[in-house]
Amino acid sequence: MSLKSWHFSTQAISTEQRSQVWREAMTAACLPHSATPISEAFEGDVHGIVSPIGIEFSRMRATPLTISGSFRNQQPALWLALLLEGRSMFVGSGERVSVARGDMLYGPCGLDSTLELYADFRLLYVRVPTSLLHPGLVDPRRLSAGMLPADSSLTRVLAAMLRAVGDELEYFDADHIHPIEVAVSEFLTASLTGHVAAYTLGDRKRSEHFVRICQAIDQQLGNADLSLNTITEQQHVSSRYVQKLFEDAGMSFTGYVRERRLERCRQELMSPAHRALSVSEICFRWGFNDAAHFSRSFRARFDMTPRECRKGGGVVIDEAESA
Incomplete structure (x- = not known):
């Protein structure tokens, strides 16, 4: 299986077509989208790759946007969202949490949550198939959405690596992405084990x-x-x-x-x-x-x-x- 890549942009797209193009971009990234047409002033683009073992990396750049709900039709996976630029508010499990540049969110795919993105922003969204996580240590069915602890050295290393991935996303090939595939699944498992301690x-x-x-x-x-x-x-x-x-x-x-x-x-x-x-x-x-x-x-x-x-x-x- 080779590396797959895709790209959507509203640039040079007519106002009438922008909503459809953006819905296609969100669908490609397995992110929920509203049926309400986007405003005439909206601009955005999404660049994505799917690694050989099935980890999906999507970098989004857009003007203010709210992503709410869940994308139901997808394989079991855990998502990560790293805010590369901008500021936002995350709503999950009944709590509102302020998110700043460098903060990293996570959650099981299929669970409703909301990310309110203010001003222009850049976001890296990662989907990791559950089959790549340590069996028994991370069970997405027992996890709610939340923020990885910023004071954890593991989280800081993972965030730094993902930030670099977000900056270089267009230039990766199958040879370069393999060590990142392995590192993401291992670091994610290690970072989340404390969150599942009470459940396992x-x-x-x-x-x-x-x-x-x-x-x-x-x-x-x-x-x-x-x-x-x-x-x-x-x-x-x-x-x-x-x-x-x-x-x-x-x-x-x-x-x-x-x-x-x-x-x-x-x-x-x-x-x-x-x-x-x-x-x-x-x-x-x-x-x-x-x-x-x-x-x-x-x-x-x-x-x-x-x-x-x-x-x-x-x-x-x-x-x-x-x-």
């Missing part, structure tokens, strides 16, 4: 411990010998304690490790930056020690073989290569 495990201390365990696993996915005993010894806890944490989060230790390894493999199979690696090399690189078992697991998870996934990423397959 019911206790903040246990939830934070669960997050540390998951992070320890993620750092060792390439180790084929990674086991429950490895983690319990490193974390100085019992096997039963770790198993109970995963049970409370609705998964198992083994299932989590397999899911994360398969997702890492899928990302690299779709990445032009990893086209020099064979399917088997990617498989072993992420901790699988049996290529046939990996291929069966991959197909069961993604409904395609590893080779079909790579072909879908636009990478030429050597017919002699094993899967």
